[in-house]
Amino acid sequence: MGRLAERTAVRLALFALIATALVWTLLPTAAWFNEFRDAQVLTLHERAAVDSVLRFGQLPLWDPWYCGGIHGLGEPQSRFASPAFLLSLLFGVERAELLVVFGFTVLGMEGTYRWLRLRVSDASAALRIAPIFALSGHFAAAYYRGWTNFFGFELVPFVLLGITLAARGRAAGIAVSAIAFAMMIGFGGTFAAPLVAVAAVVEAARAISEQPPGRRLRAIVILSALASFMLAVAAVRLLPLAETLAAQPRIMAGTPGHTPKKLLWFLVKSLEVKDWNVEDAGSFYVGAAFVALVALGGSERRSIRPLVVVVIFLWLAAGYARKPALFALLRELPVLSALRYPERFLWLAILYASEPAANALARLPRLGDGKHWRFGANAVLTLTVVATVGLQIKTFADVGKGRELGVVAVDRMKEFRQSRGNRWLAAHYDRIGAGSLSCWETHPVTMSPKLRGDLAAEEYVADPELGKAERVSWSPNEIVVHATMASAGRLMINQNWHPGWRSSVGQVVSDDGLLAVDLPGGERDVKLSFRPRSALAGGAVTVVALGSLVLLVLGARRGRVPFRRGAVVRTTALVLAPWAVLGVFVATWSEPRYPPAPMKNANGAPALVDGPAPDATKLGAQFELPLVVDAARVAGPDPLANLDIDLYFRRTGPLPRTTGVFVHIERRAGQEPVEETNGKEKTEDRFDGDHQIVGGSFYLSDAPLGQVVQDAFGVHVGKATPGRYDVWLGFGHVSGRRGRAKVTEPGKAAVDDNRIRIGSFVVR
Amino acid sequence: MAMDLRTSLPAAAIVIGCTLVVTVRVALAPAPVPRRHATPEERAEIAEAIAVAERTWADETVQNFPADRWSQRDDFHGREYRKAQEIADEKGIRIEDVLRAVDDDIHRKQAKTGSEPDERNAYAVPCKPRPFYD
Structure with a gap:
């Protein structure tokens, strides 16, 4: 059993069977649309990207269909900057979702196995316990709500795996972490990112502490290089995100917290749908048997470290309910100040708890004497895990079937126009060829109060006495308008301004947040193009970082181990190369700063x-x-x-x-x-x-x-x-x-x- | 090596088989049939019904979220969403037709510039999510 578990193909076969069982009952409804309110918006983001590519032959940079126009890559909830986007392109957004679930679940199980095997000696124990995290209740809840981007969290084990491998001196670890992190961020895992940052620090500290004292400094240096590559490979997404969130920061208040009993209910109660949403209880379902296994494995000496980490994550998951509140302390840190939903730390608690649970599976059969005892104990433990996995699959299927499904029919108007819209039905608006000005996002989107959903024409001259404008062509990243100006005047476009917009004539300006161009007098075509520096620079940094990673890993295979004698200069150059590209972009590509929106009260009065x-x-x-x-x-x-x-x-x-x-x-x-x-x-x-x-x-x-x-x-x-x-x-x-x-x-x-x-x- | 192949080949076949089965079933899953289109008369009726209902929503949303413009508007749209669903279900028509009827109605009296009076909540209220979730 142990030898079989060590074979990648065998493991993947088992995981593929489990993932197939997970999605099987939902496959007949793969083409249906999830009508849940959050799914409306998240589907729209993905569809905007698909339409940009397939209908307009453009990169999915500007999304004009939502909130009056947003930078697609800078939108924290969009998920197209990852390989999974190919599935949406090939199969359509709705159908691609179950393929995403299937693929990411397999990755989650394999990643968990590999990460566990770093410290769990019994391969079969690691194999048996690996599915629990990847099938935990929050993925079912995410599927119900259309939070497909949350499946990026299945890659967390790979991030942690890479960290430990890198700390042990293996260059491949840097690549594993950096690529897993970039995929997660590109897949809209911006909520996961702060949690992963915490987990990465914990894993790094643990991995360094496991090294002999003489190797710790080198481990720290390699992990610093890893951190640099994580940021650089994800730059195509991180730079636009940073630009957006610096201008539109999310402020979170409140003191969310959960009692120990509620935390337990999150883990062991069956997840149910009520009033068209999933209940809190069971939303991280792993089952009571898993909790019991963790307790049994906790008696092992080798389980002490992971259990300490589990306790830390449980403490964080308790939020403000546990005094002193570690969660509150975490929120004091700049990047983590917008953390909410402390219960999401249960994800990490489950992952780290898998280690003592696997230790229990490995150890318990050896406690008694005789073949019969070992066989019996192994059988009981395996059946317990199988039953838990079975219940998790059933929960996923039940919750998935509880979704409100609908049909999205395409019936576009001839010309794109902004509408009043409705974010509760957002995914139906682009199908009629309209943008939705009704906007809900996780951060305060900079929107112009001059956006209107009742205009006769989306492009107009601010002072109609000065001239007239007529649309020549329209696409997400490029708009051509024929302007006839009696004298100099302002052309208005009914979309949000962003510093990435450029014009073939005149000067692009922000008119109270609205995209506008100051034009000289005369008659001409004006071409507006969206070429944001953050996306282009980010893309270049990502490409160079991936190239550097390849060279780093290939070099290590040929004996040039990172930061070992003779490879210090080379490694340093590879680490710094992506940032040099960023420096070149900053120095040569001028673009106005994206300024923060004016600070206002909820009633619109200045703060x-x-x-x-x-x-x-x-x-x-x-x-x-x-x-x-x-x-x-x-x-x-x-x-x-x-x-x-x-x-x-x-x-x-x-x-x-x-x-x-x-x-x-x-x-x-x-x-x-x-x-x-x-x-x-x-x-x-x-x-x-x-x-x-x-x-x-x-x-x-x-x-x-x-x-x-x-x-x-x-x-x-x-x-x-x-x-x-x-x-x-x-x-x-x-x-x-x-x-x-x-x-x-x-x-x-x-x-x-x-x-x-x-x-x-x-x-x- | 022989042992490797004896286990790895069937295992690889299972992985490929599962992936293929799931992919094919996803690709061939029957697409849902959209409901019928609304007639022009129904569109006019829908537009009128929503326009009338909007007048009562305004006061309720202001009471629910005093001095909070985005929340008021979001509450407004929540009500519009329920009403639109209700109409689409009742008449057995596409939700897109309900939305189009409303949007056409709003566009019927067209504004030429951004500063003209707004009678139908057609101007944007910038997204400003409430700063707490607990």
Whole structure:
């Protein structure tokens, strides 16, 4: 059994059979469309790329069909920058999904096996346990929701495998990690990337610690080269992503957390569909038997290290529910500040828990004496694992069948135009030849407020008196307009501006975020082309990095082991070559910077202002935190029972990230109680407007020092009991050292319970 | 070596077989048949029904998400989505025809520039997802 397990072909045969069983019952519906809301958007991204290539013969750079136009490679959720895109091109987006599931699941099992075998001596034990991670419940949940890009997470074992191999001095490890990471990122695994970064650091630390002291420095140097190659090979995707997210950063607040019981339920409860979504419980299903195996394997000395890692990942998965919260600490780091869904660390916990589980499979049969015991124990353990894998396959099939399936019919208009759209039905819009301005993404997309879904023509002259414009040809990356200008004027294109747009005539400008060209007078064709530096430079860096990797691995095979004597200069040159290409691009390819979008509140009001609005009540209150509340305005309730609140404050010193604003709206004490009427909805005496992100744009701790922040928000008080209400403001910490900051200088405000009163109103 | 081939060849055949079977079944899976097209009369009726419903959605979305323009608009579209599905199911027509009817209706009174009054929520509200998910 052990010898068979070591044969790649045999393993792949087993894994292919398992993957076939996984998708088998879903194959008849392969051509159907997943109507789940997230699937709409993710399918649209993939389809935009397919259409760009097949209909227009262009690279999938600009996606005009969503949000008024976005940089396809810079969109965190698009997945076409990976070899799996060929499947979408060949079979269509819907049909390709099950092939992706099949292929990535096989890769996930093989990667897990190979990674386990680095430290698990029994090949058959590693083989038996490898499918558990690759079939875990979150892949079923991802398939249900159309999160096909999450299957990129199946490549995590390969990233970790490469790290350990590289730390052990094998150049192939660098290639394995770099290519697996690039595929994952290219496949839309941007959510996985921060988790993988954490796992990579843990794996690297472990691999280095396993090396004899004399070899550790070299291992560190090789792992640094590996990190460089990971970034360089993924550059085609990372550079556009970095450009997008630097201009449109995602800010995450909240204190998500899970109790140990809930974490256990994530792992062992059966995953079910309810109210057209999958339940939390079971969404990382690996089964109770797997957990038991981990516990049994935990008694092994060799399982101590992986178990420590498992505990760390469980601690992270607990989020803010476990004090102190390691997750909160992680969020303090710049790249990881937007982490959410701490339960996703269960993925890594499962992967690392596979090692003690495999140790249990290897060790338990040897505990007793005699052939019968060994055979019996092996049979029971194997059947346990087979039953678990069977349940995982059944879960996948059941959840997959629970999807709401629909038909997408192609019936395009003659000419592309933007429509009001609807992100809940986004994938149906490009089929009618329209773009959807209704936009949901995981980050605040820079969109022009001048985009419209009711224009007579998508290309027009800003001042119609100055001239006219007529479309000559249209494609995602290239638009030709015939402009007749009586004098110099501005041509407007009903799409978002991006610094990658160029024009054959005049100057491309951003008109409040809209793509526009300042033209001289006269009649001519104007050709607009999208050639973003980030994608072109990223592509060149990726190509050179892949070439360097090939040379590195081939050199190692011929005895020129990386960073060994005689190969230091060569290795260094290969590591630096991709970055030299990037340097050349930066030096020679001019392009304006993609500026961050103006910081605004959710109601559109600016987040940073010169001073409070004239009608705001002056306060001048101070707290024991370095904050000054200059003024506040409480307006309403309006006829819809909404209260509009504007706070004006300044940060005067450093604040911890956990600092938040709390706003309490309370019915004033001492008023007559109002009797509830039978049959009427219950009224309320208290409302909250607590939040951690101010001005709709940044953490309170990141507010520019000394600058007046306008923090605008609303509270609906439709269920308020009639009477007079006070609005109280205070500051505190959302996690860690909880509690309210004391008021040190109330200014003109009344104080109660470490809060200042910023306004009052009456509900009749 | 002989032992290698005895196991590796059948194993490789299984891998190729599984891949082929899955690929062929995916490629040959029957494509779903789209529903019928809406008639011009139905399109007009749909456009009118959605336009009327929009007026009630506006107030509700403002109450659900006070002072949050993107969330209000997203809530609006959530309601539009349900209504469009409901109409498509009820009439047994393509959802694309419902969306096209609405879009044509919105485009009927066409704006010439970006600064003209907007009566149908046809202007873009930049995406600004809420900063919390717990």
